[in-house]
Amino acid sequence: MDHETAGTLSEQVIEAIGEAVIADRQFLRTTLTGILARGHVLLEDVPGTGKTLTARTFATALDLSFQRIQFTPDLLPADITGSNIYNDATGEFEFSRGPIFANVVLADEINRAPPKTQAALLEAMGEKQVTVDGVTYDLPEPFFVIATQNPVEQEGTFGLPEAQRDRFMIKTSLGYPEAEGERLLLDRRAGRIERTPSIEPVIDAAQVSELQQVPEHTEVDPRLRDYIIELGRWTRFDDRVEVGISPRGIQRLFEASRARAVVAGREYVVPDDIKEMAVPVFAHRLVLGADASVREISPTDIVEDALGNVPVPAVDDDQPEPAHAAANGSGQHSEPNSADGHSPGADRSAHADDG
The missing domain is CATH 3.40.50.300 (P-loop containing nucleotide triphosphate hydrolases)
Known part of the structure; x- marks a missing residue:
């Protein structure tokens, strides 16, 4: 199909x-x-x-x-x-x-x-x-x-x-x-x-x-794969979060984003697919600290903060870049991780006091 x-x-x-x-x-x-x-x-x-x-x-x-x-x-x-x-x-x-x-x-x-x-x-x-x-x-x-x-x-x-x-x-x-x-x-x-x-x-x-097979043949630009990873990792460095998104949760967002592209009739994932599925996939997996509860901060707030802080890679919505080209360094990439494994665009100090 x-x-x-x-x-x-x-x-x-x-x-x-x-x-x-x-x-x-x-x-x-x-x-x-x-x-x-x-x-x-x-x-x-x-x-x-x-x-x-x-x-x-x-x-x-x-x-x-x-x-x-x-x-x-x-x-x-x-x-x-x-x-x-x-x-x-x-x-x-x-x-x-x-x-x-x-x-x-x-x-x-x-x-x-x-x-x-x-x-x-x-x-x-x-x-x-x-x-x-x-x-x-x-x-x-x-x-x-x-x-x-x-x-x-x-x-x-x-x-x-x-x-x-x-x-x-x-x-x-x-x-x-x-x-x-x-x-x-x-x-x-x-x-x-x-x-x-x-x-x-x-x-x-x-x-x-047959429909469930189609997402397996849906293209996800390597830069968007990195974007999904950074969204998940961002939650692990938030002081308001006790348990952040696991590797399984990151994989689920990848899978859901591909399926969302299929529902839209596309052969490839665009950033909006990821943004649209981030809250439904991530929010219920987060465990927040007591301070977040006192401040009436919800898991949805955390995911929305991640979406607002992690840079969105520039990807052509009409013509996704082939995987081998992105892997060789062509095109624009998101910022590399810092020494502690966290994206500079979403460093801890930027959101530790959010809410």
Whole structure:
């Protein structure tokens, strides 16, 4: 599949989902970007904003098998993965598959279950397999998790452990719609009997797998690769941050940026792709210090500061420079790292007192 076709199909999927979900198109593109990058998506917002409907509608538009797991305080890991059940007729134990065995798994209100149960998703999300009683079972392809959660200040929730947050490629939020959107919501409801809207599939599972291959053939200029690295490293030198972006987080931004270019129908990444995906990919991976909490500084603030301080390399948006040319020194490069490994354009003193 070429990039132009991939971009056209992506836009068709977004338009179809927009017929059912009252949401900003940018939010839908960000969510689809995570899926095309073979990542998992975490949707966070207050109840009633359409998180669950969004996940269901994506599964329908992509014509993929779908399972919903309602996370509750008494949910057990075996309720997710499945378990071995004794068969009286055969006298043997047989594996009964849990709801994790689907193309699209909706982990609804994931932060209402305790950490032990949340951890049951770790292997599935990281390795696309589950192990029960020493036996490993492969999950279907494509496979991705769309999890929803309410903000941590909501009553009866458990914060996701750092390892679990890191498994999600992106975290995004719907937010409240504009007044026009809420009016449209009522108008649509008045015109149908069903409580929830429905759409027809736009593509099938085979095309989803093809779409997920396209980012692997998307060009990223070496100067933009350095830019991604510097954005991640910037967070490690910020006094407000206890745990900065890991190498895995940097790799995820690289992957998400390529997928974002595919959604736009381009064969190459431009700086705006990276800027657009930086907050969804980086923010939920940061662990801030106590001082940042007192000063009401959020992870998003940190990422936006990084975007504002790390120099953007000059790259031609229409004709990306071949990798071998940039590697040989042609074109304009970002500043080299200082002795401590930090970019001069984003030195620690420049932002230690930001906020």
